Amino acid sequence: MSIKNREVIIMSIILDIIVMGLIKGSIYALLAISFSLIFGVARIVNIAHTAFYMVAAYCIYTVTNYMGWSAVPAMFVAVILSVILGMVIYKVFLNPIREHEGAVLIATMAIAMVFQEVMTLFFSGSFLSVPNLIDGYFIIFGVKVFYQQLLTLCAAALVMVILMIFLFKTKLGLALRSTAQDREVANLMGINESKVAMITMGIAIGLAGFAGAIVVPLEILEPHMWATPLVMMMAVVVLGGLGSLKGSFVGAYIMGFTEAMVVFLSPQGAFLKISVALLIMIIVLLIRPEGLFGVYFEEER
Amino acid sequence: MKWLKSNVFVPVLAFVFVMFFWATAFAASDEIRIGVIGPMKFIQGKSQWNGAVMAAEEINAKGGVKVGSKMMKIKLIQADSNEFLSITDATNAMERLITRDKVHFVVGGFRTEAVFAMQDIACQNKVIFIGCGAASDELCNRVAKYYDQYKYFFRGTPFNSTALVKAAFSHVGSTAEVLRNELGITGPIKVAFVAEKAQWADAMVPAVQATLPKMGMELVGVWRPSPVATDVSAELSAIQRSGAQIIFTFFSSSVGIPFARQANELKIPAMQVGINVEAQKAEFWQATRGQGNYVITSSTYARNVECNELTKPFVEAYIKRFGEVPTYTTGTYESIKMSLVDTIEMIGTLDPDKIVATLENRVYKTPPSTIMYVKDNLGRHTHDLKFGPGYATGIASQWQDGEFVGVWPNKWKPAPGVEVTFKGVKPIKIPPWMIKAYKK
Secondary structure, three states, X not given: XXXXXXXXXXXXXXXXXXXXXXXXXXXXXXXXXXXXXXXXHHOOOOOOHHHHHHHHHHHHHHHHHHOOOOHHHHHHHHHHHHHHHHHXXXXXXXXXXXXXXXXXXXXXXXXXXXXXXXXXXXXXXXXXXXXXXOOOEEEEOOEEEEHHHHHHHHHHHHHHHHHHHHHHHOHHHHHHHHXXXXXXXXXXXXXXXXXXXXXXXXXXXXXXXXXXXXXXXHOOEOOOOOHHHHHHHHHHHHHHOOOOHHHHHHHHHHHHHXXXXXXXXXXXXXXXXXXXXXXXXXXXXXXXXXXXXXXXXXXXX | OHHXXXXXXXXXXXXXXXXXXXXXXXXXXXXXXXEEEEOOOOHHHHHHHHHHHHHHHHHHHOXXXXXXXXXXXXXXXXXXXXXXXXXXXXXXXXXXXXXXXXXXXXXXXXXXXXXXXXXXXXXXXXXXXXXXXXXXXXXXXXXXXXXXXXXXXXXXXXXXXXXXXXXXXXXXXXXXXXXXXXXXXXXXXXXXXXXXXXXXXXXHHHHHHHHHHHOOEEEEEEEOOOOOOOOOHHHHHHHHHHOOOEEEEEEOOOOHHHHHXXXXXXXXXOEXXXXXXXXXXXXXXXXXXXXXXXXXXXXXXXXXXEOOOOHHHHHHHHHHHHOOOOOHHHHHHXXXXXXXXXXXHHHOOOOHHHHHHHHOOOEEEOOOOEXXXXXXXXXXXXXXXXXXXXXXOXXXXXXXXXXXXXXXXXXXXXXXXXEEOOEOOOOOOOOHHHHHHHHO
């Protein structure tokens, strides 16, 4: 093999890793940041978080396949419906038991299972898919990248920028961050902690629904599709530090790039990508138990 | 709540239990209860159930099964094994079929890991179990090694992994010949092997590494994605870089859908051939949004392809009843009708030991094949299916513009002087982007 050919292959592998890592990382970031928001503000470990991601995906499938709508309005419908569903569930099931963390954990697990079984009831276990927003691909350094992948990446990046602006440049965002930092003091400063928790839940579910909406053309829909992202999302949150938005962001890309590197550098071991990513999380926790950007819980309180 | 503690409650409860079990036992004597176990929320299990329903309806419409001098109707009992998610659920479902529902026979099972456990339970209880989904050789190796314990197990469909591989190699060979003839490719055909990381496919890797060079082909790489991977563009990029002309696939789970879809979306100039269970289903076309075109997979049925004189009537009747072409797990149909019922009527008893002794020596036709159960090289019964021309060969089908068309065997030469072509097969089609890439 000539040196030039080898260089082209290496470049294309690097580019593949970058593209795949960015896409995976962005999706994990959307899920992990929204999960961290709920945990930070409302102290809810929402196991059903990725189940909303699944619900949004199925909404899009239903709206595009049975109502004949195009994908973009279907995505809006899916996100809105997910948010409404999330807020109702929070108000009816979670808010009354919010102080009992164990009960909340179990309740959210039950909610996720209910969503799964409802999807199975309506759609059976069949594997379904949704059309791309944009078909086709472009070639860069010999690597074929789908336009849909690029669109997903850009949409995820845009939403994260908007979220960061919201959290750091608006009064409501300040209220959210304050409540996440210290609920009691935020209450004392006049912030309606309960209302903030409800708004946070809505935003977080909206983000999860949006993640489902933008990734669904790249995924296969089936009723258990929420389980793997849940594992990765929890790993990202733990790696980054529970409740830390910055940690979730960085952790997401570490996991995303780790997965991409395993797949491209070890094709026969591609099925181990999640195991390797989780191993990295364990190693980091052994060195720094509070996660990359977390704080010791004793210090926090 | 005083009544709960009263002296009446316990006797009443006991009476209810006794009535329940007595009623079950009483109802049992006039019917043959056949358990159909499988992942019922998925197409594999649904097909198993549909095949069984069709068999039961046909048999009962004729008055039932003649057992000695008595006519007995068939009653099917569905059990959802949930085996994709939980082996424990599968074993629980089998236990319930045998202990609570008191079935005489069981057909079904899909995932190899689950079927091993189900096999143990059925055989411990001396209930004949015909497997209609799992391919592992070991299921029948157990029959040979521990005959007295496992003799109640028979393979219904598909043939075992070793035979599946042989069939798949034949499909690859036929495809390679088409590529050479139509694209003028000289030199070894380059093959990329992609097999999901699952037990049944593990043995394929060394087999492929050993066999492809003997067939005059070059193995350019091995990829093992997760069975439930939803994005395989990484693997496909690497496969494209390898210059593969054939992508030899071994998929039984959902990964078959994104793989087919993304390979076509990326216009990889290679033919996908092998086993892609998802591609056998009618929903595949929708699931890939029409991007599953030109995918070739081993299959059992395709419309208008006739393995023997029973094939077409069965396929047409199934399509009329259920609106789709049957998949291989509808093997419950012939397992009930031809394997079990015909044997029962021959010997006039439901005694499992007598049924085993007769069935294992029978040679009989079913819609997809002629069944003969082979012995191993020590002469021991394996209750495994004989693979080869005149027996079970399966077919290969290709998605061609929305139609699932039989393309093999088409002038297949399994041995010198032997050529096999099934009625109704059509020529293999090459993707236009591959033709364009190679004719440049």
